[in-house]
Amino acid sequence: MAPPIEFEIRRRTLFAGSAAIAIGAATGQRAAAQSSAALAPSGAEDSTITLTVNGEEQELTIDNRTTLLDALRENLKLTGTKKGCDHGQCGACTCTVNGQRVNSCLSLAVMHDGDEIQTIEGVGTPDNLDPMQAAFVANDGFQCGYCTPGQIMSARSVLEEIRAGIPSHVTDDLTAQIEMTDSEIRERMSGNICRCGAYANILAAITNVAEEQA
Amino acid sequence: MRQFSFERASDAAQAAARAAEVEGAKFIAGGTNLLDLMKLEIETPVHLIDVNGLGLDEISATEDGGLRIGALVRNTDLAAHETVRRDYGVLSRALLAGASGQLRNKATTAGNLLQRTRCPYFYDTAQPCNKREPGSGCGALSEGAFSRQLGVVGTSDSCIATHPSDMAVAMRALDATVETITPVGMTRQIPLAEFHQLPGDTPEQENALMPGEIITAVTLPAPVGGTHAYHKVRDRASYAFALVSVALIRQPDGSGRVALGGVAPKPWRSDEADAELPNGARAVMSRLLDGARPTEENAFKITLAERTLAAMLAEE
Numbered sequence: 001m002a003p004p005i006e007f008e009i010r011r012r013t014l015f016a017g018s019a020a021i022a023i024g025a026a027t028g029q030r031a032a033a034q035s036s037a038a039l040a041p042s043g044a045e046d047s048t049i050t051l052t053v054n055g056e057e058q059e060l061t062i063d064n065r066t067t068l069l070d071a072l073r074e075n076l077k078l079t080g081t082k083k084g085c086d087h088g089q090c091g092a093c094t095c096t097v098n099g100q101r102v103n104s105c106l107s108l109a110v111m112h113d114g115d116e117i118q119t120i121e122g123v124g125t126p127d128n129l130d131p132m133q134a135a136f137v138a139n140d141g142f143q144c145g146y147c148t149p150g151q152i153m154s155a156r157s158v159l160e161e162i163r164a165g166i167p168s169h170v171t172d173d174l175t176a177q178i179e180m181t182d183s184e185i186r187e188r189m190s191g192n193i194c195r196c197g198a199y200a201n202i203l204a205a206i207t208n209v210a211e212e213q214a
Numbered sequence: 215m216r217q218f219s220f221e222r223a224s225d226a227a228q229a230a231a232r233a234a235e236v237e238g239a240k241f242i243a244g245g246t247n248l249l250d251l252m253k254l255e256i257e258t259p260v261h262l263i264d265v266n267g268l269g270l271d272e273i274s275a276t277e278d279g280g281l282r283i284g285a286l287v288r289n290t291d292l293a294a295h296e297t298v299r300r301d302y303g304v305l306s307r308a309l310l311a312g313a314s315g316q317l318r319n320k321a322t323t324a325g326n327l328l329q330r331t332r333c334p335y336f337y338d339t340a341q342p343c344n345k346r347e348p349g350s351g352c353g354a355l356s357e358g359a360f361s362r363q364l365g366v367v368g369t370s371d372s373c374i375a376t377h378p379s380d381m382a383v384a385m386r387a388l389d390a391t392v393e394t395i396t397p398v399g400m401t402r403q404i405p406l407a408e409f410h411q412l413p414g415d416t417p418e419q420e421n422a423l424m425p426g427e428i429i430t431a432v433t434l435p436a437p438v439g440g441t442h443a444y445h446k447v448r449d450r451a452s453y454a455f456a457l458v459s460v461a462l463i464r465q466p467d468g469s470g471r472v473a474l475g476g477v478a479p480k481p482w483r484s485d486e487a488d489a490e491l492p493n494g495a496r497a498v499m500s501r502l503l504d505g506a507r508p509t510e511e512n513a514f515k516i517t518l519a520e521r522t523l524a525a526m527l528a529e530e
Contacts, residue, residue: 045219047220064217065217065218087250087253088246088250088314088316088317091316101315102316102319102320103246103320106245106250107246107320108220108242108262154316158315161315166294167293167299167310169310169452171310174300175299175300186452187451188315190314190315190450190451190452191313192314
């Protein structure tokens with residue numbers, strides 16, 4: 001298990017200037033939290049959970065407030081999953097939980113005890129790219145790259161969702177088989193924002209993979 | 215985000231009893247709205263009861279030919295359910311018009327009904343808001359306020375926020391009923407028409423639930439047939455809240471049902487307006503939006519609602 005405290009202290013050090021002050025600040029905060037016990041009528045404010053992330057079991061003791069996104073990035077050091085808006089509006093934090101794509105910023109880690117998480121780190125490696133990653137490279141499906149992990153996690157799920165027969169807002173006939181069209185892909189990717197505006201190339205990349213898999 | 219303690223519930227009645235017993239407790243299911251509001255400290259629960267383990271995630275037939283939708287059925291699963299797509303198309307359409315794929319995978323049926331308004335003055339804690347902080351005033355009604363998105367009918371001098379759900383608008387057209395269990399273990403059936411409340415002087419009181427009471431299911435009566443449509447008008451083609459939305463169920467003889475979203479603090483429908491459907495969009499809307507009190511910025515919604523329905527009627 002990765003030591004969850006380490007990052008916390010390192011970051012505080014940046015602001016506080018010395019490790020001693022940083023530890024004092026951290027302790028002070030904890031004491032303050034405990035003194036306001038009236039705010040927490042029952043149970044602790046920390047929880048211990050087990051996540052399976054990219055096939056590897058991870059036990060974490062975390063503050064209940066920790067989102068799945070922060071648990072991945074700050075506790076497990078899996079920084080491929082990005083924090084954009086932190087409010088479910090941009091999709092940069094998209095990863096899959098038990099096979100379904102979600103906004104990891106809008107989910108508490110403590111609610112995922114026993115769940116299987118897949119992040120971009122579990123999808124491919126630089127030497128062995130996932131077809132969707134390769135297609136994003138081939139089609140220039142990004143400029144700055146910040147939204148890309150979320151785009152790729154979402155795109156992989158979009159193709160699965162279409163194949164599973166899950167309809168979308170632009171599906172003409174709710175009872176017929178769903179066709180893999182540009183408008184279907186665009187609509188289903190609307191929860192992933194790209195501020196560089198690489199949408200045309202993202203669509204091309206997804207379409208390539210859809211055609212290869214057809 | 216404020217600190218909170220956490221527990222997982224495995225029984226609905228026990229969860230309700232716990233929620234009534236612990237002051238400041240809240241249920242959490244999908245969490246897509248609650249967690250967002252907790253980050254902004256608009257919601258500050260001191261204890262969260264995770265209800266995902268209650269097993270209320272099934273869709274089943276009812277004895278009278280209708281459908282019982284468990285409180286925890288995810289929006290994606292409800293929209294994609296074979297019976298819903300075939301017999302309650304307006305519900306599938308409304309669900310698919312809302313949020314994004316990622317959010318629909320998490321958001322639940324009960325949570326969708328209980329989501330809070332997206333009024334910018336509710337969200338901005340530096341602004342007065344009678345819903346967020348009773349008695350502080352309504353920022354949306356102040357001079358020069360941004361009210362384009364907000365309500366035109368059913369509103370009050372205290373609050374002009376809208377209910378943001380698409381799903382609820384379709385369910386209102388389908389005469390859905392909300393099933394609950396109270397902290398003392400009693401079950402209740404609340405017609406969706408009576409579930410959400412108008413703001414009046416108490417905009418913080420949004421629904422008919424008692425403290426601790428938990429939604430267990432939403433039931434739909436037997437299918438009514440007809441042609442189902444849901445038309446959502448918004449500022450973007452996808453992933454935006456409605457300016458106006460119209461749920462329409464139309465029978466071959468021209469009769470039918472109309473419910474509106476984006477215009478009121480609850481899904482907006484009336485029998486009198488439904489009865490005008492054979493007479494066209496203008497007749498329906500003059501009944502349905504009778505008594506509307508729009509602001510200068512959102513008066514366009516009255517015209518937009520009528521034109522949206524007119525377009526839908528012309529399509530068929």
